[in-house]
Amino acid sequence: MRLELTPDELLSTTRAVRRRLDLARPVEREVLEECLRLAQQAPTASYAQNWHFVVVTDAGKRAALGELWRAVAGPYLERRAAAAAADPVVARLNDGVRYLAEHIHEVPVHVIPCVEGRTDRAPAGAQASRWASIVPAAWSFMLAARARGLGGVWTTFHLRHEREAAELLGVPFDRVMQAALIPVAYTIGTGFRPGPRRPLDTLVHWDGWD
Numbered sequence: 001m002r003l004e005l006t007p008d009e010l011l012s013t014t015r016a017v018r019r020r021l022d023l024a025r026p027v028e029r030e031v032l033e034e035c036l037r038l039a040q041q042a043p044t045a046s047y048a049q050n051w052h053f054v055v056v057t058d059a060g061k062r063a064a065l066g067e068l069w070r071a072v073a074g075p076y077l078e079r080r081a082a083a084a085a086a087d088p089v090v091a092r093l094n095d096g097v098r099y100l101a102e103h104i105h106e107v108p109v110h111v112i113p114c115v116e117g118r119t120d121r122a123p124a125g126a127q128a129s130r131w132a133s134i135v136p137a138a139w140s141f142m143l144a145a146r147a148r149g150l151g152g153v154w155t156t157f158h159l160r161h162e163r164e165a166a167e168l169l170g171v172p173f174d175r176v177m178q179a180a181l182i183p184v185a186y187t188i189g190t191g192f193r194p195g196p197r198r199p200l201d202t203l204v205h206w207d208g209w210d
Ligand SMILES: Cc1cc2nc3c(=O)[nH]c(=O)nc-3n(C[C@H](O)[C@H](O)[C@H](O)COP(=O)(O)O)c2cc1C
Pocket: 014, 015, 016, 017, 093, 097, 100, 153, 154, 155, 156, 157, 158, 195, 196
């Protein structure tokens, strides 16, 4: 499936999709490979191409990853309960997180973008280079997926248990970092709107911070 989206529509409507993931529809391997091939066109520092994508379709492994995800999502939701009671926008976000926590093991594909070389205690500049060698590729993957009727959400909850996830998947933890867990499925309906964002002049600084 290819959606008729202009580049601007693609960039402005690739949303965090949690409740509108079609849990019953399988995702074809070829479609995922198309998205991953496009992701490979993203930049890496020094042309290292030190990226990896672990694509998890095995039900048992998705269930185990779901446990790790839920173990962090639960306390997160508890911490945010008061904020949700006071703010309908937070409440809506929390509802989405709660829904995904209940169903993450049913999402047909979990994609874990990884990058070679741990930067755990490295200076900020080294960390920035390493993370930016996988994040643009992973976001390209999400854009390519959206263009094909797929959706997902960038998530980091499971990283609190990165070592356990590495053991589960055979990722060599000592030399490879996981950047995210992106649950991927066809979306229920394909219409999405631009998300609410702060006014541009609150975050753009021309010629200096002031
Ligand atoms: C670095 C990062 C970490 C995130 N971690 C999680 C997460 O662990 N769980 C989750 O449900 N969403 C997570 N999100 C999704 C954000 O909540 C989402 O991108 C944000 O709400 C904006 O959504 P929108 O683009 O649809 O407006 C994360 C996003 C980013 C960029």
